[in-house]
Amino acid sequence: MNGQNNEAVFSLESANLKFGNGAFEELGWELNRLGLKKPLLFADPRLRSLGIIDRAAEILARAGIPITVYDRISVEPTIDSFGEAARFAAAMRPDCFIALGGGSTIDTAKVANLISTHGGEIIDYVNPPVGGGRKPQSPLAPLIAIPTTSGSGSEATTVAILDIPELKIKTGISHRYLRPALAIVDPELARSTPPAVTASCGLDVVCHAVESYISKPFDARPKPATPDDRPPYQGSNPIADIWSLKAIEFGGQFLRRAVKSGNDLEARGTMMLGATMAGIGFGTAGVHIPHACAYPLAGLKHKYRAEGYETTHNFIPHGFSVIVTAPAAFRYTFDAAPEKHIKAAELLRGASIADPGPDSLPSALIDLMRDVGAPSGIAALGYEEADIPALVEGALKQQRLLVGAPKPIDAKGIDSIFRASFANW
Template identity: 50%
Template sequence: ALDEAGVEYDIFDDVMVEPTDVSFQTAIAFATDGGFDGFVAVGGGSVIDTAKAANLYSTWPADFLAYVTGPIGEGKAPPGPLKPLIAVPTTSGTGSETTGNAVLDFPEIGTKSAIAHRYLRPALGVIDPDNVRDLPPMITACSGLDVLCHALESFTAIRFDQRPKPAEPHLRTPYQGSNPVADIWSREAIRIGANCLVDAVKDPDATHARGHMLLASTLAGIGFGNAGVHLPHALSYPISRLSRGYFPPDYPTEHSLVPHGMSVVLTAPAIFRWTADAAPEAHREAAILLGASPHEVGVDNAGDAIANRFTDVMKAIGMPNGLNGVGITEDDLDALVRGTLSQQRLLVISPKEPTERDVRQLFADSMTLW
């Protein structure tokens, strides 16, 4: 299509699954040398996030840590808008086509961080179900669980009016906390995910389910891009760093890897049990959206209902049985806690502020899930 339109282009295909600071900088150098007028990202969240970083730093050059969120980076805002970025997602998970976030790993310090600003949001997202029609089962499963966690975390986050007000509107952080606008998108994403994820994974011919999971990914992205995500994502980043000898089926990688959606969901049951008493009505509604009976779920058992629904889905689509299933043990607790406590932009979105002891217990409770 670009050839037919007479558009000159070059292709960057050195994107890393779960990108790092080094892989981002490789893409940035490519974009800087190319002097491009715009970008098209065709792929999953790793591809789209890499394109966001390449666009940012080639448009507004700066020291690499300048735009990375604290405490690792300086968290500076870009001076102005970026070049046009068209995002074409080929997985049903990250919702990166809708957000101003680009997540990256820092292997040398054992944690993940992000670049987050509304200017990173793509100018256009092309949401085409044909692009996920042949997505392998495990990638469908992990990306779909990421969708559910995005929507549930957004929906159960601290309420926007419980957070400190910025002095000026333009000083608002990217994540606002749960709010009536974000809730609209999150509700529908939860409902679709609950009804379609298992079929999308287990039946390659379930085109309706696969297409709707892509829609849910975009809806959840709009929701959490406004409200934010909290503890499952905060705890997921050190999990991704500590994969030992785990090679997930269907992923094209030569190194051990805990896929992002998998790393998020492994602690979700324990977390939602723990956060439920801080936002009981939101958790109850979330449990019902996931398929629990309204007559059987109250504010006192909503956390258990969410956790049970998660474990049922995880069993059905072949997820490992907790952190032990990906090679993580109690010996890793110190590193897991340390990696989580650096995720302040996510921890502050939790409906319930965790202490270091709380985080340790959540990991301990997630070693085995059933």
């Protein structure tokens, strides 16, 4: 422990998890077990053409449960798309929510559940200093999350991420009540995910896990005034580290294979499990510098055309916006926890490193990025040197994340990370 005024307690909360090929077929049984009879299904519209939405309806029909479907999900959702979903949910008054899709779908269901249950404006709940940081005073309706991608880990976390276009920034809403009651993770649902989407999602998994593993230790943080003031992102701790380390290992072993073939169910399934495990890890420990930099990268400009996503607008997939600054960020944080950086690098490479040092983890990440077809840096995303001040300003607004970095960082440090990230190779 690092002082009597520092935190001495950490907590681990997670969604109940059901994992395995065919787990989706048990959805009706789960709703009946929980006594839920009026679900509202939030679904990625792409899943309709694949027959997966109809399959969900059939599974629930066999259980005697009718459903209403909401599929107006925006890729990388905005405050407006969240608001539309919340109004629909408020009109339907369901007794539970089901989210079938990627992180955008699960996050949309989280916020629709929040607003339809407790009312208010979405900006009231957005994390400060962007929003009001309002806390829901009682639990929400049960949410069952069924991911179809291997990335966000939203099925296990307390966070929903949104874009606020008028502020040119992405930010989030975070509270323990947003965490799903149950995650059903079925590798067969990830078969149809395109390679570029698999790559972005998988790099998000890796970054979640590495950031949480090397985050500021929980007992190096100030003690909260009350347990209610303890943040969801508490800092690294022995339990969260277990989940994060395994997710890093899975990323190093299986992401390249998952990108290469949709029929490699071992690789796709392991990355799905890794996403959930990383979600449990960072949902407790937190993420920091790469994610703080990612939000202005995703919100300030919309020049990048993402492959593999069925959308007509330009946007930067979240995993790519996160990973491009990660090598520079981890060079910056190396001296705060050298042994953790080296351990993460060894897990990504699947081997010990002969001459470990500050570049061990960045170089392992860069090799993985290149192998799965990620953009080389922020220049490839449409950014120029003149954009750096605005990017720094946007990252500094993410204080909820930056306080979890293993060493302090200010505007000068963030500026140097963006400048070092124009091209990683």
